[in-house]
Amino acid sequence: MYMQKYPCVYMRGGTSKAVIFHExxxxxxKSLWDNIFLKVMGTPDVKQIDGMGGTVSSTSKIAIVSPSDREDVDVNYTFKQVDIIIPRVDGSANCGNISSAIGPFAIDEGLVEAVEPITVVRVLNTNTNKIIEEHVRVKDKRAMVHGDEVIKGVPGTGSRIDMYFEQPGGAVTGKLFPTGNKKDIFDVPDFGSIEVTVIDCSNPIVFIRARDLKIKGTELVELNNNKEVMEYIERIRCIAAEKCGFVDKWEQARTMSTSVPKVSIVSIPQDYEDMDGNNIKASEMDLCCRAVSVGKLHKAYPMTVAVGTGAAAKIPGTIVNEIACLSKNYSKDIIVLGHSSGTTEVDMKMNGEEVLKGGVTRTARRIMDGYVYVRD
Structure with missing residues (x-):
């Protein structure tokens, strides 16, 4: 038997990593792609030992990039989330962190002309048909890597990338509030009723109050060991998937809609110790939040979820707005989220309840390039 090889680049984008291919x-x-991507990541296997995957959702990702024929877009980008335990590749949503690697990739690969000191790259995410504008620092015709920008969840510093998710509402379902409500009551089998907010802004997200799960909201990876709470969260997520129309019956979402909707657990600003042992103060944030992605606590906070959280915080009637407004009045644009790895700022531009764009800052860098080999 022989192995096939494919040119690729391995990059970090924000707090995630992906293998990036030219289309x-x-x-x-394209029907052959999913099988290739499973083999690239080494799925299914909890260790992903025979592939490039890093055993968590944030390091089991694929991106495919191609030139665009649209005048207002430079490159097209398709995101694929590769599951770890089950042989599934999900292309139903986008990854904001990996999006931040697309601008530098496009510049370094010659898909976009490098302009110093900043090159603006307009990226069409094909999963959501939404545009992301990326402002990438450039030097000597290459995307800069070194800089003094710090993002929580990544050691050291890097070159700042300013990202703007344009008109992110209804990215997957076509509606900002897929259920038609700003708050819903879900009847969760074996657990009872719970109030949630479901929003589709950059990605579909279901928001749950920490107190309704009977947790503090400052938990870190120990949350993964709380099987009862994690099962409760997964059932809520699955019901939200049914409400969004991703599956016919909520039980199907465990295998048919594993990466959407995302889950955010929200609580009032609190003091806590982050993943790196840093003391994060309640005074440093507007909202305390934890994300759950593909059944595990996210070790930082997904950027698409950050944009959706910022939007929900700005819209009266959501549980996010109610919790955030316990401490501050949301007339300002910048919202600071306290998450597992520290704090992240989100710059929300609104027109009433219409989300015009959400801005975040990331760093990215090329880790390696060459060929990835997969078994026939």
Missing amino acids: KDLPED
């Missing part, structure tokens, strides 16, 4: 280097028959 032209993959088979024209």
Whole structure:
């Protein structure tokens, strides 16, 4: 038996990592892609020992990039979330962190002309048909790597990338509030009723109050060991998937809609110790939040979820707005989220309850390039 090899680049984007392919280097028959991506990541296997995957959702990702023929877009970008335990590749949503790697990739690969000191790259995410504008620092015709920007969840510093998710509302379902409500009551089998907010802004998200789960909201990876609470969260997520129309019956979402909707657990600003042992103060944030992605606590906070959280915080009637407004009045644009790895600022531009754009800052860098080999 022989192995196939495919040119690729391995990059960190924000707090995630992905194997990035030029679309032209993959088979024209896209039905073959998922099988290739599973083998690239080493799925299914909890260790992903025979592939590039890093055993958590944030490091089991694929991106495919190609030039765009649209005048207002430079490159097209398709995101794929590869599951770890089950052989599933999900292309139903976008990843905001990996999005931040697309601008630098496009510049370094010659898909976009490098302009100093800042190159603006307009990226069409094909999963959501939404545009992301990326402002990338450039030097000597290459995307800069070194800089003094710090993002929580990544050691050291890097070159600042300013990202703007344009018109992010209804990214997957076509509606900012897919259920038609700003708050819903879910009847969760074996657990009872719970109030949630479901929003689709950059990605579909279901928001749950920490207190309704009978947790503090400052938990870190120990939350993964609380099987009862994690099962409760998963059932809520699955019901939200049914409400969004991703599955016919909520039980199907465990295998058919594993990466959307995302889950955010929200609480009032609190003191806590983050993943790196830093003391985070309640006074440093507007909202305390934890994300759950593909059944595990996210070790930082997904950027698409950050944009959705910022939007929900700005819209009266959501549980996020109610919790955030316990401490501050949301007339300002910048909202600071306290998450597992520290704090992240989100710059929300609104027109009433219409979300015009959400801005975040990331760093990214190329880790390696070459060929990835997969078994036939």
